[in-house]
Amino acid sequence: MINWYPGHMFKTKKALLAQVKLVDVVLEIRDARIPLSSKNPDIEEICKNKPRIVLFNKKDLADVEKTEEILKKLPWPEGVYYCLVESKATGGLKEVWNIIEKVYGQYKEKWSGKGLRPRPLRGMVVGIPNVGKSTIINRLLKRSVKTGAKPGVTRGVQWIKLSDKLELMDTPGVLWPKLGDMEVGLKLGATGSISDEVLPVIEVANWLLKILCTYRKPEFFNRFNLNGSENLNEIYEKIGRRRGLFLRGEEIDYQKVALVILKEFRQGLLGKYTLD
Numbered sequence: 001m002i003n004w005y006p007g008h009m010f011k012t013k014k015a016l017l018a019q020v021k022l023v024d025v026v027l028e029i030r031d032a033r034i035p036l037s038s039k040n041p042d043i044e045e046i047c048k049n050k051p052r053i054v055l056f057n058k059k060d061l062a063d064v065e066k067t068e069e070i071l072k073k074l075p076w077p078e079g080v081y082y083c084l085v086e087s088k089a090t091g092g093l094k095e096v097w098n099i100i101e102k103v104y105g106q107y108k109e110k111w112s113g114k115g116l117r118p119r120p121l122r123g124m125v126v127g128i129p130n131v132g133k134s135t136i137i138n139r140l141l142k143r144s145v146k147t148g149a150k151p152g153v154t155r156g157v158q159w160i161k162l163s164d165k166l167e168l169m170d171t172p173g174v175l176w177p178k179l180g181d182m183e184v185g186l187k188l189g190a191t192g193s194i195s196d197e198v199l200p201v202i203e204v205a206n207w208l209l210k211i212l213c214t215y216r217k218p219e220f221f222n223r224f225n226l227n228g229s230e231n232l233n234e235i236y237e238k239i240g241r242r243r244g245l246f247l248r249g250e251e252i253d254y255q256k257v258a259l260v261i262l263k264e265f266r267q268g269l270l271g272k273y274t275l276d
Helices: 009-022 043-047 064-073 094-113 133-141 182-191 201-215 218-224 232-243 254-266
Strands: 025-031 052-057 080-084 121-127 158-163 166-169
Touching: 009 043, 009 121, 025 043, 025 094, 025 133, 043 121, 052 094, 052 133, 064 080, 080 094, 094 121, 121 133, 133 158, 133 166, 182 201, 182 254, 201 218, 201 232, 201 254, 218 232, 232 254
Parallel strands: 025 052, 025 121, 052 080, 121 166
Antiparallel strands: 158 166
16 A cells, blocks of 8 residues: 655645745646646645646656547636647647746736736746656756746745746645555655655566556567466566566565666656556
């Protein structure tokens, strides 16, 4: 069983509620492989009344067609935009900048109507752990105008100018997942949003193997030299012997095999999957 409710979750949520008052737009990062399960249920409350851009990162590791099918069925409120991104790819954030331009245009019109001088949008990045927040921030910074961080409205908050249309709060907001659903916990564990140190890795790997065997993608079978007829124990045996993962003598180290399965799944070496 995965138990995951950090004691500092309440403190983090309280800090984000205070910080979100300083921003014009929120960039929420989710995982394209688990577009539903990588959402924090508190996000609606924290970001209400703010335009939100939801970025489904790691689309290069997802079954994009399935993810898009899921997203098209969701009710997207007015002022909430979304796109799939591959943060590590050249030009992977072009669509994000297009949405930022659109939101900026809406604010500029509003400011002009009030006789206010236009300024860059102030944004913050939020998301659960390990969905790629830092990578996206770093990629956005590559488009930045070379200028130092400047003091924010509130003491301790700094804004980094990315362009003449966007400033970003210097620290991403980390929201912690609430695991009321065991399967959501397994998906978060499989994709790496929960540290392996607190995971029952064999349990997560067993669940993932059942998914991989159901999809029957050649990348999975070829990677581990499987023929598709093996049960879970036989898969562990084959991988363990092939990789030399033993406890003592000829006894397979199931823990190490499970970690190999999870690691290579997360790297996209076993094929592209959407688990939701």
